[in-house]
Amino acid sequence: MAGGFPTETRGNGLTGTVPILFAAALFAYFVSMVPTIAATDIIRVSIPWVPSLGIEFAFLVDGLSLTFSLLISGIGTLVLLYSNTYLAGHPQYARFALFLTAFMVSMLGLVLADDLILLFVFWELTTITSYMLIGFSHESKKSRRNALQALFVTGAGGLAFLAGLILLAAVSGTTSISGIIAQGDALKEHAMYLPILILLLAGTFTKSAQAPFHFWLPNAMAAPTPVSAFLHSATMVKAGIYVMARMHPAMSGTDVWLWTLTIFGAVTAIFASLLALRQTDLKQALAYTTLMALGTLTLFLGQESGYAMTAFATFLVVHSLYKASLFLVVGCIDLSTGTRETDQLAGLGRLMPITAVAAALAALSMAGFPPFLGFIGKELKYAGALAVASEPVLVAGAALLSNSLMLAVAGVVAFRPFWRGTVPSGQSPREAPWQMWAGPIILASLGALFGIYPDLLQTTLINPTVISLTGEVEEAKELKLWAGFNIPLILSIATFVLGLLIYARHVQLRALLARVFAALPNLDNGWDGFLDGFKNFAKLQTAFVQNGKLSSYLFATFLTIAAGILLTLVYTGMPFIDVDLSDVEWKHASIALLTISGAILALFTNSRIAGIAALGVVGIGIALIFIVFSAPDVAITQLLVETLIVVLVSVVMLRLPSLPKAEFRLGHAALSVAMGVAVSLTLIAVVSSPLELRLTDYFEATSWPEAYGRNIVNVILVDFRALDTFGEIAVVVIAALSAYALLRTTRKGGQS
Structure with a gap:
């Protein structure tokens, strides 16, 4: 370079020329709209985007948006022409031109958008592209x-x-x-x-x-x-x-x-x-x-x-x-x-x-x-x-x-x-x-x-x-x-x-x-301190929320669920429900006792194997409830899942030491009771209210004519909820592969 300027001023080849031509074409396109807008007319183009919500790819050209568009595309053309020489030979000019062009297009989309959601999309795109441009010299x-x-x-x-x-x-x-x-x-x-x-x-x-x-x-x-x-x-x-x-x-x-x-x-x-x-x-x-x-x-x-x-x-x-x-x-x-x-x-x-x-x-x-x-x-x-x-x-x-x-x-x-x-x-x-x-x-x-x-x-x-x-x-x-x-x-x-x-x-x-300004507070000087404080707060929050204890994660999860349900019930003013137990039969009571017994055993046992087996008893009790109330397909799924969990977890548990002596934890007990009350009240409220049968009627009417299946539950899982079922199968497969990998690791670790 002589005098600071590049001796070669032809720029960056096609990498530099194409963005200039693109911006110039946009500017010419907007110039062609000037006579229409000058005649106090407007131009609006819309394409349905999310019709159910009334959201469109809608663009409006009027005096305000056209003025901005001409400034953006016109100045953008000259800036790109300038940049092609200013950064001639720069090894990352292609990245720069891409960022600058994307920045220009984002601004054009923002000023032309005639839909709030579309406006926000381009609004955020200007934020992201400007971030990349300001930090272009990332070293x-x-x-x-x-x-x-x-x-x-x-x-x-x-x-x-x-x-x-x-x-x-x-x-x-x-x-x-x-x-x-x-x-x-x-x-x-x-x-x-x-x-x-x-x-x-x-x-x-x-x-x-x-x-x-x-x-x-x-x-x-x-x-x-x-x-x-x-x-x-x-x-x-x-x-x-x-x-x-x-x-x-x-x-x-x-x-x-x-x-x-x-x-x-x-x-x-x-x-x-x-x-x-x-x-x-x-x-x-x-x-x-x-x-x-x-x-x-x-x-x-x-x-x-x-x-x-x-x-x-x-x-x-x-x-x-x-x-x-x-x-x-x-x-x-x-x-x-x-x-x-x-x-x-x-x-x-x-x-x-x-x-x-x-x-x-x-x-x-x-x-x-x-x-x-x-x-x-x-x-x-x-x-x-x-x-x-x-x-x-x-x-x-x-x-x-x-x-x-x-x-x-x-x-x-x-x-x-x-x-x-x-x-x-x-x-x-x-x-x-x-x-x-x-x-x-x-x-x-x-x-x-x-x-x-x-x-x-x-x-x-x-x-x-x-x-x-x-x-x-x-x-x-x-x-x-x-x-x-x-x-x-x-x-x-x-x-x-x-x-x-x-x-x-x-x-x-x-x-x-x-x-004078040296004596005044400077927000920029405080920025680094704010960012350090924000990071320290994040560390404290992480140490509290993600402390590595599974019991803490489960406690926080179920506390949130219980609080959300109970507060919703209180806010909606759910009236007192008169529960009628006259139709409860001995088989219902025996299943309930079996389930409760499994829960109590899991709570007080010091053996991991006994604990997982007790939870399996709870799962079997739930499966029996499905059978009693005529849901055999769901019951089979429940039994298979419970069996798989008990077997896999038991194999892993054999490698772990015995549990310490069980101690009564008031907080956990209170949460368990609150969770049980919340779920029970929700179920009682559901069964006490008139059932909405529109989906039931729809599946009954369409299972055979459209899905060629007489088992409505199977049709729902395989046809109407095919993607959902596929996702569930994928989760099971991933879990099985993870369990297999874990078992192999455990076996190798034991051999060494």
């Missing part, structure tokens, strides 16, 4: 640690998210997302609205890294730079934002929705902006600006005004374009100079002019300067903030402070490394290959193009997206580069002034912020 302890952190945090949120989806489906009576949105008013009035909202937001907040769940996202920078560009601009971190936007028509409009999203979004935006300013690593600075953007998007999703929804839709596109571009620029800088530290970078503009232009265009859009789309987005954010009926000053103030900090960070990331000072000695930077600067230039140029010609974006994506959020095209506000002299313009000017002042003093502010 690095840091990569493994940060990948596990991302998996744990987002996975835990995913469990809450699943619970919320289940409740949502139960309340609405459907898993169709479009069907749920159609009954939004009824959902908000339902008693389960608050639990559903809490669970859904727990999942979306962890996924979109809202404070205090923010700490995993900057650590995801352990992934290769192309992954960071894709993850932060258009994919995983936006998954939570997408779900909140998708559920906005059904869940918004309540005070709890408004204040929860507003407070969490505002705190995340300001907090992340301050953290971004204190970073000296360019990737880390951009990572925290992503948190700022996610907080801003969440803040505006808490509102209902047309300005807020238009601001959301516009900033969604603005952020994706400039953030992907800047991350790819940082990758070029890192590969060319060997560092991402701002204090070690200077004078790159003359040696990397194309990269410098891409950085400047993206940063100007990020800072909100005209005539870039970022300026229009910033104006809309201020207009949306002022349209908030409850606390416009709070929302506008949060937007002003975070935007000013973003302007300063944009200067640190895109101006200082290129146009300040001279190249430090020891560095020999050069321009990146075209495959690596093409993406940043295209994405940054789109930010300028859409700023100069906002109508291109207005009619194709913004209006349809606002319709998806509000249901009314009239709610979409016009994108204007010049909207006149108004309060948003004054706030924009204030942003420029404050942002430039912060940039001028950012070194001093960075030192101050470092001292």
Whole structure:
């Protein structure tokens, strides 16, 4: 390599080319849908998946999902093109390309899904694929640690998210997302609205890294730079934002929705902006600006005004374009100079002019300067903030402070490394290959193009997206580069002034912020301690639950069963049952006495052989009960099993020492009584209730015509429950083979 870049820039052959073509084909496919969606139409395709539960492979394309799909596939194409050169010759590039493509497809499935179960499947796929990408450099302890952190945090949120989806489906009576949105008013009035909202937001907040769940996202920078560009601009971190936007028509409009999203979004935006300013690593600075953007998007999703929804839709596109571009620029800088530290970078503009232009265009859009789309987005954010009926000053103030900090960070990331000072000695930077600067230039140029010609974006994506959020095209506000002299313009000017002042003093502010945040609790610092504590708890739990004593396992198992049965009987309020013993005959009593005698013998004997024989007596007593009540087939099975168990276990027992003197154990005795009472009450309740004979009637009617058998029990076992019977036979065979292996081992051990 010369200057850090690969001398061979043809990439990785078909392994690199095929994913690029696949992503480009997807992007072209979604572009072909733009005219349909721009005409305020939707596209829905569904295939039955679990018809009995009403679950479908249902996909919906509307303004919101199409915007996300275009960003995911378009940026995905450029990232794959970039990666093919960035990782040219990497021995595991095929694995990387597979993970990245799977990540892209998972995100596309998530934003297109129109079924809750399908949505969750793709939601979890994004979690798994991002885990593999963050931990791609698996030989690095840091990569493994940060990948596990991302998996744990987002996975835990995913469990809450699943619970919320289940409740949502139960309340609405459907898993169709479009069907749920159609009954939004009824959902908000339902008693389960608050639990559903809490669970859904727990999942979306962890996924979109809202404070205090923010700490995993900057650590995801352990992934290769192309992954960071894709993850932060258009994919995983936006998954939570997408779900909140998708559920906005059904869940918004309540005070709890408004204040929860507003407070969490505002705190995340300001907090992340301050953290971004204190970073000296360019990737880390951009990572925290992503948190700022996610907080801003969440803040505006808490509102209902047309300005807020238009601001959301516009900033969604603005952020994706400039953030992907800047991350790819940082990758070029890192590969060319060997560092991402701002204090070690200077004078790159003359040696990397194309990269410098891409950085400047993206940063100007990020800072909100005209005539870039970022300026229009910033104006809309201020207009949306002022349209908030409850606390416009709070929302506008949060937007002003975070935007000013973003302007300063944009200067640190895109101006200082290129146009300040001279190249430090020891560095020999050069321009990146075209495959690596093409993406940043295209994405940054789109930010300028859409700023100069906002109508291109207005009619194709913004209006349809606002319709998806509000249901009314009239709610979409016009994108204007010049909207006149108004309060948003004054706030924009204030942003420029404050942002430039912060940039001028950012070194001093960075030192101050470092001292302040050093004194505050850091969840990331506590992560390793939490994980160690979690492992220690698991060890203690394992030592208690899996202590190696079979008696403990049996005790816990039967205690759970007895408690479950008795609590169910108490909860259902089973009335007292008058037991009639008038029809009990001597043969019934003698069988009961035989069974009880076997149980008592097994309890008090010191001989293992006598104990297993006593249990065999209990089994024979049960078989006699089956015979008395006309179930000879079941009785034969019972006798065969009991005989087999007694013989096999007795052979093994001959090798074991005698049992210690039996001791009375109060706990075991109480459990035995409780188990007996529970089973007895359950059986009495069953026989005292009217029998449900639908299955009986069905088997009687179909055994001969369909299965050609007159013995209904045999027909059920062999035909109607064939797979179940096959499984039981397999279990018996495996048990027999295991017993045979055990006996051989015992015999050999004795011979030695």
